Amino acid sequence: MDFEVTGSLMQSYNICKRQVWLMAHQIIPNQEHPYIEMGRLIDDISYDRDRKKLNFENVVIDLVRNDNGNLLVGEVKKSSKAEKSAKMQLLFYLYKLKQNGIVAKGQLFFPEERKKVDVYLTSESEAEVTNAIKDIIDIIHRDKAPSFKKIPYCKNCGYKEFCLS
Template sequence: MVMLINGTLIQSFTICKRQTWLMAHQIIPDQENPYIEIGRLIDEESYERDRKKINFENVVIDLVRSDGEDIVVGEVKKSSRAEESARLQLAFYLYKLKEKGIKVKGLLLFPDERKKLAVELTSELEEELEKIFRDIEKIVLKENPPPFKKIGYCKNCGYREFCMS
């Protein structure tokens, strides 16, 4: 199995290893899950004046804006509850852009909370991402998903049926 790690896998890895395996094996979550729909709506209606959805390779950037001389890429999230996983997802985008010779700044945006968090790609963060890449590959190459482990995110998860039945 040839696998391209993407931002969604990076984000899910820090929350639920089972979800990471399911996503990587192209098992689609319940698209009518209200939390998925809310996330989609926030993404579509927030920061409308900024350029949105820049795609390249395995990266989908929510928005790009100019900040003086700097280019800022942003990731929009409905809540800061999973701030660390969102930070790593955005760091992954910064990492991929750096590989292409593009230096940008990162900004996490939580519109409902009116909260912003700057993200900078440091050498320590790059090392952390590279370890995550290796760990994700180990999980995904397994024949079966990791066992179900109930966590606080389960009640709102679109993969709930794959775990709690």
């Protein structure tokens, strides 16, 4: 089976390795989970003036805007609780853009908190992204999902029925 790493897998990788495997194997989380529905709603109603959902290769960027003549790509999140994972997702997008000859700045948006975080692809963060890609590929090629490990995110996870039963 051939898998491509996506931004969602990169985000999940920084939260739960088991979720990475489940997602990559097309095991769909509970779509009526309140946090999944809330995320969709926030994505739909936030930042209306920007171009939304730019798709290329295995990347779906939430928003794109011109920032004083420079390309700014943004990722919209419900909360900054998982800021590190959101940052890795955005760094993955910046890395993929760079591979295609496009230099951009990133910005994380947390509309409910009225918070923005600038994200730049540096040589250190690029190395972190490439190492994570290799690890994600290793995880998804395993015969079974990594063992369940209870973490604080479990209580709000759409996959919890796959882990807590």
